[in-house]
Amino acid sequence: MRRSFFSALFLTFFAASVQAQIQSEHAQKTLEIYKTIVEVDTSKTKGNTIKVAQYLAAELIAAGFAEEDVRIVPKDGFGTLIATYRGDGSAGAKPILLLGHMDVVEALAEDWVRPPFELTQDDVNFYARGTIDNKFGVAQLTGTMIRLKKEGFVPDRDLMLVFSGDEESGMTTTRMMAYEMPEIAEAEYALNSDAGGGSLTADGVAVSYRVQAAEKTYATWEITMRNPGGHSSRPRDDNAIYELAAAVKLLEAHRFPVRWSEMTLSYFQQVGEKIGGELGDAMVRFAYDPEDAEAAEILRSQPSYVGTTRTTCVVTMLQAGHAENALPQSATATVNCRIFPGVSVAEIEAELKSVVGNEDAEFVLLGDPTESPISEARADVLAAVGKAVHARHPGLDLITYMESGGTDGMHFRKAGIPTWGISGVFMNPDEMYAHGLNERVPIKAFYDGLDHWSVIIRDLTTPE
Numbered sequence: 338m339r340r341s342f343f344s345a346l347f348l349t350f351f352a353a354s355v356q357a358q359i360q361s362e363h364a365q366k367t368l369e370i371y372k373t374i375v376e377v378d379t380s381k382t383k384g385n386t387i388k389v390a391q392y393l394a395a396e397l398i399a400a401g402f403a404e405e406d407v408r409i410v411p412k413d414g415f416g417t418l419i420a421t422y423r424g425d426g427s428a429g430a431k432p433i434l435l436l437g438h439m440d441v442v443e444a445l446a447e448d449w450v451r452p453p454f455e456l457t458q459d460d461v462n463f464y465a466r467g468t469i470d471n472k473f474g475v476a477q478l479t480g481t482m483i484r485l486k487k488e489g490f491v492p493d494r495d496l497m498l499v500f501s502g503d504e505e506s507g508m509t510t511t512r513m514m515a516y517e518m519p520e521i522a523e524a525e526y527a528l529n530s531d532a533g534g535g536s537l538t539a540d541g542v543a544v545s546y547r548v549q550a551a552e553k554t555y556a557t558w559e560i561t562m563r564n565p566g567g568h569s570s571r572p573r574d575d576n577a578i579y580e581l582a583a584a585v586k587l588l589e590a591h592r593f594p595v596r597w598s599e600m601t602l603s604y605f606q607q608v609g610e611k612i613g614g615e616l617g618d619a620m621v622r623f624a625y626d627p628e629d630a631e632a633a634e635i636l637r638s639q640p641s642y643v644g645t646t647r648t649t650c651v652v653t654m655l656q657a658g659h660a661e662n663a664l665p666q667s668a669t670a671t672v673n674c675r676i677f678p679g680v681s682v683a684e685i686e687a688e689l690k691s692v693v694g695n696e697d698a699e700f701v702l703l704g705d706p707t708e709s710p711i712s713e714a715r716a717d718v719l720a721a722v723g724k725a726v727h728a729r730h731p732g733l734d735l736i737t738y739m740e741s742g743g744t745d746g747m748h749f750r751k752a753g754i755p756t757w758g759i760s761g762v763f764m765n766p767d768e769m770y771a772h773g774l775n776e777r778v779p780i781k782a783f784y785d786g787l788d789h790w791s792v793i794i795r796d797l798t799t800p801e
């Protein structure tokens with residue numbers, strides 16, 4: 338009796354110490370991966386994402402991934418990494434994708450206080466380009482795959498790491514993976530390391546954890562008025578600048594109709610209850626009755642919230658005339674829109690044309706906008722994310738939200754794969770320097786996030 342008690346105690350202690358060792362190995366390995374990939378300049382013109390993909394592939398294979406399950410498929414000089422963590426299939430369910438991107442925005446060393454492609458630190462932060470966007474996510478996900486292999490974990494379905502190589506520029510690798518690879522297309526859903534995450538106050542107190550569940554469509558038009566022009570000493574009644582100015586004033590006065598979804602209403606209910614006051618009250622009223630025009634108008638007047646209530650379009654640039662003593666031959670306004678999911682780019686173009694109401698106005702749509710649906714909340718995914726978040730911050734609110742647009746997630750959503758952005762980072766939004774100078778991440782956020790993905794993956798893929 339006594340002996341078995343002590344041997345059980347010993348085994349528990351032994352298991353705990355093995356667990357502690359795996360954890361510290363996991364921390365070391367993840368930091369090593371983070372440092373290695375941060376120190377490769379993977380901005381658009383360098384062509385280095387293939388190198389990063391090769392490095393990560395070798396790490397995964399060394400940890401026990403079968404060689405045929407780790408693939409690098411290049412496209413237009415950018416690398417991708419697609420690695421399958423085999424499950425036993427007992428769930429009879431389609432794979433789960435784990436998303437990240439290996440490229441970064443350009444960084445000019447002469448503009449930075451610290452070298453952008455060297456992982457440096459002070460007492461509080463890690464610094465370098467990509468420390469948050471998105472090498473944090475890529476390192477944490479890759480480290481987690483290696484850790485789960487070491488622990489002998491077998492999920493009940495396949496998991497696929499899917500890393501793109503040009504998220505910050507053309508997203509050609511993203512499009513290829515989302516639209517042209519049948520093994521990816523059949524996934525049940527995707528979890529994106531490049532969006533979402535926890536917000537902290539300046540004092541480090543957790544405010545909420547945000548799950549990115551949708552992205553608005555980004556679309557830009559140029560509206561041009563033309564005129565034969567002439568000498569400015571002989572003005573005529575029709576004038577390209579006056580006509581464009583009239584169009585601009587009409588656009589300024591236009592109110593796009595209020596839109597909502599289950600997701601945006603629950604967002605307003607949660608945020609409203611949290612912040613209180615007149616604004617919070619308007620949010621809660623809107624959540625219960627989105628046809629409450631007064632509440633909708635209060636939200637419309639708030640730059641932080643207007644985008645969650647409707648499509649927005651705003652004139653961002655003007656170009657007109659060619660000489661101070663000539664009548665203008667053309668005048669062009671650039672109009673940037675963030676379109677509510679479910680509304681098509683064509684519908685907005687028609688709406689803009691009817692607002693301007695001038696048949697002579699030329700509309701040119703720039704680029705190739707991506708329309709993507711909202712990924713409505715899924716109870717099992719939210720529960721798993723909640724488990725990881727609450728292990729660090731008990732009781733913290735999980736809030737699903739719509740981004741103004743710009744991650745790989747929109748292409749996977751468009752391809753029919755619901756996608757949620759659930760980064761493991763917790764930081765103060767004012768300290769976010771993603772894309773900016775002196776990008777950084779709190780060292781504490783790096784270490785506190787080490788269990789985030791393994792808790793979520795184990796929860797979602799361990800049989801009941």
Ligand SMILES: [Zn+2]
Nearest residue numbers: 470471504531
């Ligand atoms: Zn990113």
